Amino acid sequence: MTQVRKGAGLFFKLPKTITLALKHGVMQYVQQLIFLALSATAVWLFAGKVKEIRRNILLGKKEALNDQPGKRWRNLLLLAFGQKKMFRNPLVAVLHFVVYAGFIIINIEVLEIVLDGLLGTHRLFAAPLGMLYTWLINAFEWLAVGVVIACAVFLVRRNILKLKRFINKDLNGWPRSDANYILLTEIALMSLFLTMNAADQALQSRGSEHYTATGGFYFSGLLSPLFAGFSDTSLVALERTCWWLHITGIYAFLNYLPYSKHLHIILAFPNAYFARLEPAGRMKNMPEVQKEVLYAMQPETAPADAVPPAHFGAKDVFELSWKSLMDAYSCTECGRCTAACPANITGKKLSPRKIMMATRDRMEDIGRNIKANGSFTADSKTLLHDYITVEELRACTTCNACVTECPVSISPLEIILELRRSLIMEESNAPQEWNSTFSNIENNFAPWKFSPDERDAWNR
Amino acid sequence: MARSMAELAMRGETPEILFWVGCSGSFDQRAQKITKAFATILDKVGIDYAILGKEEACTGDPARRAGNEFLFQMMAHQNIQVLNGYGIKKIVTACPHCFNILKNEYPELGGNYEVIHHTVLLQQLIDEGKIRLNESGSFKGKKIVYHDSCYLGRANDVYEAPRKVLEALDSELVEMKRCRSKGLCCGAGGAQMFKEDEPGDKRINIERTDEALTTGASVIASACPFCNTMITDGVKNREKESEVGVLDIAEMVAMSMV
Numbered sequence: 001m002t003q004v005r006k007g008a009g010l011f012f013k014l015p016k017t018i019t020l021a022l023k024h025g026v027m028q029y030v031q032q033l034i035f036l037a038l039s040a041t042a043v044w045l046f047a048g049k050v051k052e053i054r055r056n057i058l059l060g061k062k063e064a065l066n067d068q069p070g071k072r073w074r075n076l077l078l079l080a081f082g083q084k085k086m087f088r089n090p091l092v093a094v095l096h097f098v099v100y101a102g103f104i105i106i107n108i109e110v111l112e113i114v115l116d117g118l119l120g121t122h123r124l125f126a127a128p129l130g131m132l133y134t135w136l137i138n139a140f141e142w143l144a145v146g147v148v149i150a151c152a153v154f155l156v157r158r159n160i161l162k163l164k165r166f167i168n169k170d171l172n173g174w175p176r177s178d179a180n181y182i183l184l185t186e187i188a189l190m191s192l193f194l195t196m197n198a199a200d201q202a203l204q205s206r207g208s209e210h211y212t213a214t215g216g217f218y219f220s221g222l223l224s225p226l227f228a229g230f231s232d233t234s235l236v237a238l239e240r241t242c243w244w245l246h247i248t249g250i251y252a253f254l255n256y257l258p259y260s261k262h263l264h265i266i267l268a269f270p271n272a273y274f275a276r277l278e279p280a281g282r283m284k285n286m287p288e289v290q291k292e293v294l295y296a297m298q299p300e301t302a303p304a305d306a307v308p309p310a311h312f313g314a315k316d317v318f319e320l321s322w323k324s325l326m327d328a329y330s331c332t333e334c335g336r337c338t339a340a341c342p343a344n345i346t347g348k349k350l351s352p353r354k355i356m357m358a359t360r361d362r363m364e365d366i367g368r369n370i371k372a373n374g375s376f377t378a379d380s381k382t383l384l385h386d387y388i389t390v391e392e393l394r395a396c397t398t399c400n401a402c403v404t405e406c407p408v409s410i411s412p413l414e415i416i417l418e419l420r421r422s423l424i425m426e427e428s429n430a431p432q433e434w435n436s437t438f439s440n441i442e443n444n445f446a447p448w449k450f451s452p453d454e455r456d457a458w459n460r
Numbered sequence: 461m462a463r464s465m466a467e468l469a470m471r472g473e474t475p476e477i478l479f480w481v482g483c484s485g486s487f488d489q490r491a492q493k494i495t496k497a498f499a500t501i502l503d504k505v506g507i508d509y510a511i512l513g514k515e516e517a518c519t520g521d522p523a524r525r526a527g528n529e530f531l532f533q534m535m536a537h538q539n540i541q542v543l544n545g546y547g548i549k550k551i552v553t554a555c556p557h558c559f560n561i562l563k564n565e566y567p568e569l570g571g572n573y574e575v576i577h578h579t580v581l582l583q584q585l586i587d588e589g590k591i592r593l594n595e596s597g598s599f600k601g602k603k604i605v606y607h608d609s610c611y612l613g614r615a616n617d618v619y620e621a622p623r624k625v626l627e628a629l630d631s632e633l634v635e636m637k638r639c640r641s642k643g644l645c646c647g648a649g650g651a652q653m654f655k656e657d658e659p660g661d662k663r664i665n666i667e668r669t670d671e672a673l674t675t676g677a678s679v680i681a682s683a684c685p686f687c688n689t690m691i692t693d694g695v696k697n698r699e700k701e702s703e704v705g706v707l708d709i710a711e712m713v714a715m716s717m718v
Contacts, residue, residue: 088642281615282564286529290569293533313527342645342668347661395658398525398650399610404641417525424527433655434526441531445517446483447654456513458485458492459462459499 028120035117035247042251049258053329055370056363060322065274072273075409080272085407095150099186102147103265106193109140113247123200126214134215141197141219144190151183151190158183165335170354175261175333182262189249196242198223199235208232211239264332268408271330274323275409280400283417286312313421316382317362320418327410328359337402337412343395350395352402352412358387359415384419390429393420462499464513465546476508478548480562482555483518484685490692491685497714498554498578504717505590509552515542521557524565526651533569536561540571554578554710556611556684557649563616577612579622579683579709586628586713597716599631605677606633607668607691608643609684622683625709629716634675644668648686669694673704680706 066072078084083100086093112125126133158166158179171179197220203211205224227235257263288309295302314320337352338344344351362383370376381387393416402412423429430438437447445452468475479502485495502509520535543551551573553559563575585591604626612618619640626633638644647657647664657663669691672680680695682688685708692706 279560279564279616281560281611283524285565285568286533289529290533293530293537297534297537312529340642342647342664343658343660345644346657346664346667348658349660350658391658394655395660396650397610397645397647397652397664399645400614401610401642401645404614417527420525420527421529422527425529430526430528431655434651437522437526437651437654438528438531441518441520441523441535445535446487447518447522448483448487450487452514452517455481455486455516456464456511457487458481458495459511459513 032120045255052367056367057322057325059318060320060325063321071277075275076273080269098146098150102143106140122210126212137217141217144193148187148190151186155183165339170351178260185253192242192246194220196239199239202227203235261333264330264408267330272409280403312425314418315384315422324415328356330408331356336405340401340405342397348395350392355412355415362387462511465510468510475510477550477552479509479511480551480553480558481511482558485554494554494708494710498710500714519558519561521561522651536569548573550574552576552578552581556609560611560615582713583621583624592718593716594718597629599629602631603677604631604633604679604681605672605675606681607687609687610645610649613643622709634677636671646687646690648690653686665690665694681709683709
């Protein structure tokens with residue numbers, strides 16, 4: 001350091017202050033460049049993964065789901081922004097809301113952090129906002145504390161209280177770790193944010209250059225006495241380290257999302273918008289079968305060039321609606337569906353959550369296949385059988401409990417019913433009892449073997 | 461005696477409302493009692509109604525939900541031709557599965573009717589004073605628990621009408637923990653009625669019956685013939701049939717009418 005200064009002074013005879021400013025400026029530019037590179041990489045990587053997921057979702061069948069925009073915006077506001085269904089369990093809903101509000105609102109602070117990083121400023125918004133800034137950061141700090149507490153409670157619920165839906169075998173392996181990583185990361189990010197503010201407060205109180213006065217932050221103000229023994233240099237180092245780790249952590253988290261169940265923080269919104277609006281009891285019509293039956297019953301209506309349908313129901317994700325595929329990516333594996341499923345409660349293999357996880361797994365496998373081969377190359381696997389078994393599908397009572405419970409507007413039932421259609425109509429794969437039921441309906445117009453002449457016997 | 465559409469059509473008459481009986485209500489011995497009870501109420505109130513009789517056929521619900529869309533479409537086609545042929549405008553049914561399919565799934569196949577469930581009609585008739593209930597009816601002060609049918613509740617948001625009818629009976633209505641939109645299925649929906657449960661620890665109807673029994677109610681009220689069968693079986697399995705009755709809301713109203 002001294003050598004450089006000496007040298008500079010020797011050759012260019014620059015005053016010491018200018019040399020320092022120059023050096024500081026160079027350092028600053030380097031930092032800004034690193035930040036720019038980091039941000040660009042994070043966004044570029046994320047955008048690439050978003051494209052992949054979008055492509056995977058669009059592997060599904062086309063279906064127009066943009067009628068009645070008024071109702072759809074209402075769903076978006078109530079179900080996604082307002083988390084209406086979470087409030088079926090108010091205590092958990094409040095905790096979750098804190099984490100969610102923390103996430104959304106603290107993003108305003110992230111905006112400042114990003115701008116500071118790019119422009120080489122420090123707390124860019126402090127001066128123009130004045131008192132409001134102090135108030136805002138205080139609010140963020142309280143939210144951050146709330147997030148830490150809520151995440152800690154969630155960790156306890158998952159790992160110590162071991163709630164049934166969290167220890168269920170659906171989550172064995174990666175999914176269980178995924179949930180814990182997310183909670184730990186959120187705690188780490190919030191702690192970094194608070195430590196950074198505390199160090200900043202300490203530096204402000206020492207009148208340190210660059211650390212412009214922002215007014216007191218209540219919570220980090222409580223922490224700052226912890227740093228009383230730190231030198232200015234180590235405080236600056238601490239503040240800078242927290243700043244960098246915090247923003248790097250956020251970028252890392254952003255890029256973790258597409259691989260994680262946590263993707264719901266983004267997809268919950270479109271998933272609520274595109275949710276089905278008709279009564280839950282209504283099953284999707286198959287116009288192609290309707291036509292086939294009409295042509296069979298009234299042959300005069302059949303056009304000469306009528307082409308029979310290529311497939312019935314869904315054997316693989318390609319035959320499911322794109323909405324079902326977005327459902328799978330929106331699933332956060334909370335297991336409310338499975339906890340309400342009558343089949344699962346009574347020990348059957350069916351778990352609606354697992355149906356969603358299996359659908360996403362299948363799409364991810366297909367995504368890898370496309371990446372490796374340029375386009376999808378048949379891999380002798382299908383969603384039906386290889387990812388979801390017949391026994392699971394057969395256990396469903398179509399009671400709609402899973403659909404009703406889901407906070408992010410997912411319908412596991414739609415996938416189950418589409419796969420059942422394929423099983424029956426393409427594979428004629430039905431239990432013997434159902435085959436008898438079908439033949440009774442066809443021949444006696446009732447699911448039981450009674451003569452149609454007896455239908456009004458009760459009335460005699 | 462309920463008149464049939466064919467009879468009325470011959471005389472050039474059209475009834476106000478069609479009573480869609482459903483397969484369970486037509487053939488199942490237990491459910492026939494529900495059908496008779498509901499027909500008695502309609503007769504007493506003097507509602508202008510008719511049944512399709514032998515011309516009625518399965519709506520296709522179990523076939524469709526099992527995955528057999530062809531069979532469903534055949535049944536729907538046949539039923540819609542009959543219903544439209546008679547110019548039916550309004551349908552009441554005591555089966556939530558028929559209710560759901562007629563109301564939600566027949567319209568896009570060309571069958572457009574106003575469809576109501578019998579509990580909703582009963583509530584309307586009570587509200588309008590057309591059904592008058594005994595001051596000291598058989599359910600007065602009795603503890604009754606109502607089991608929500610999935611196809612009435614979650615599928616179509618009908619939660620209150622059946623409860624209001626039960627309250628009109630002056631009974632003490634109690635709830636299970638899993639009620640209304642959180643109600644647990646009886647285990648019959650989605651064509652499960654027609655096959656054995658998949659392997660598991662417990663039958664769904666037993667799980668639900670146990671929950672109903674813990675309320676200490678002397679009557680488990682249902683509004684669906686399938687639920688009625690499933691819970692009746694559950695009560696028998698737990699050997700409680702002498703203490704706890706399983707009754708359809710229509711039966712309870714019929715028993716309490718002046």
